[in-house]
Amino acid sequence: MFDVSSWQQIQAYLVPFRRHREIRVIAVSKGQGAAQICAAAEAGVRLFGESYVQEALGKQAQVGRADLEWHFIGRIQRNKTRLIASHFHWVHGVTEEGQARRLSEVRTGDGRPPLPICLQVNVSGEAGKGGVSPAQLPDLVEAVVQMPGVTLRGLTAPPAPLRGGEAATRHHFAALRQQLESLRAAGHVLDTLSMGMSGDYPLALEEGATLLRLGTILFGRREN
Numbered sequence: 023m024f025d026v027s028s029w030q031q032i033q034a035y036l037v038p039f040r041r042h043r044e045i046r047v048i049a050v051s052k053g054q055g056a057a058q059i060c061a062a063a064e065a066g067v068r069l070f071g072e073s074y075v076q077e078a079l080g081k082q083a084q085v086g087r088a089d090l091e092w093h094f095i096g097r098i099q100r101n102k103t104r105l106i107a108s109h110f111h112w113v114h115g116v117t118e119e120g121q122a123r124r125l126s127e128v129r130t131g132d133g134r135p136p137l138p139i140c141l142q143v144n145v146s147g148e149a150g151k152g153g154v155s156p157a158q159l160p161d162l163v164e165a166v167v168q169m170p171g172v173t174l175r176g177l178t179a180p181p182a183p184l185r186g187g188e189a190a191t192r193h194h195f196a197a198l199r200q201q202l203e204s205l206r207a208a209g210h211v212l213d214t215l216s217m218g219m220s221g222d223y224p225l226a227l228e229e230g231a232t233l234l235r236l237g238t239i240l241f242g243r244r245e246n
């Protein structure tokens with residue numbers, strides 16, 4: 023169930039941070055039904071995050087509103103690239119040049135503006151966490167900014183490490199911010215740090231997040 027009071031509490035929590043920068047909240051609606059998305063939209067939510075293409079397309083059709091911004095936050099499977107580029111307003115978690123190239127190809131010449139994307143960086147270096155390594159990030163950025171059908175907006179953090187508590191989580195977010203800052207120092211215009219989930223968004227905000235991805239705290243537990 024979408025929890026309006028939780029949404030309002032988060033908006034209040036964001037007030038001091040918003041004095042310094044723009045911060046947006048994606049309501050992560052994977053595993054939630056269309057009725058929950060409609061309830062959230064009624065409460066003023068405009069950004070929704072989905073991880074599974076087919077599930078998302080079904081709900082987009084059921085919800086039937088043109089004023090919502092859909093963010094793809096799942097794994098980008100090669101055979102789903104066309105659907106992702108055509109049915110989402112933003113794509114997080116781009117990790118390879120080929121993914122960006124395929125997204126760009128769909129958006130080039132289809133009359134729509136370039137697709138805003140973020141690159142997911144494996145800042146904690148944990149095996150199994152998707153993301154480009156910090157060492158390979160600059161080359162990937164140089165390649166992506168040449169692509170006409172995508173606009174590189176910033177970086178996405180994978181989930182924070184499970185071990186190491188608050189210190190490790192803070193370090194994880196700070197490391198992503200440092201990656202963004204060094205890209206900016208190299209002349210790239212990037213405005214987005216997509217980091218912070220239900221369990222750690224206060225730390226992400228302290229470390230500079232501009233785009234939160236909140237699921238459980240807004241909707242409760244998911245079906246999948």
Ligand SMILES: *Cc1c(COP(=O)(O)O)cnc(C)c1O
Nearest residue numbers: 050095219220221235236237238
């Ligand atoms: C599911 C998911 C979230 C939301 O997680 P919660 O802990 O429910 O807030 C955020 N980001 C990504 C990439 C996800 O897959």
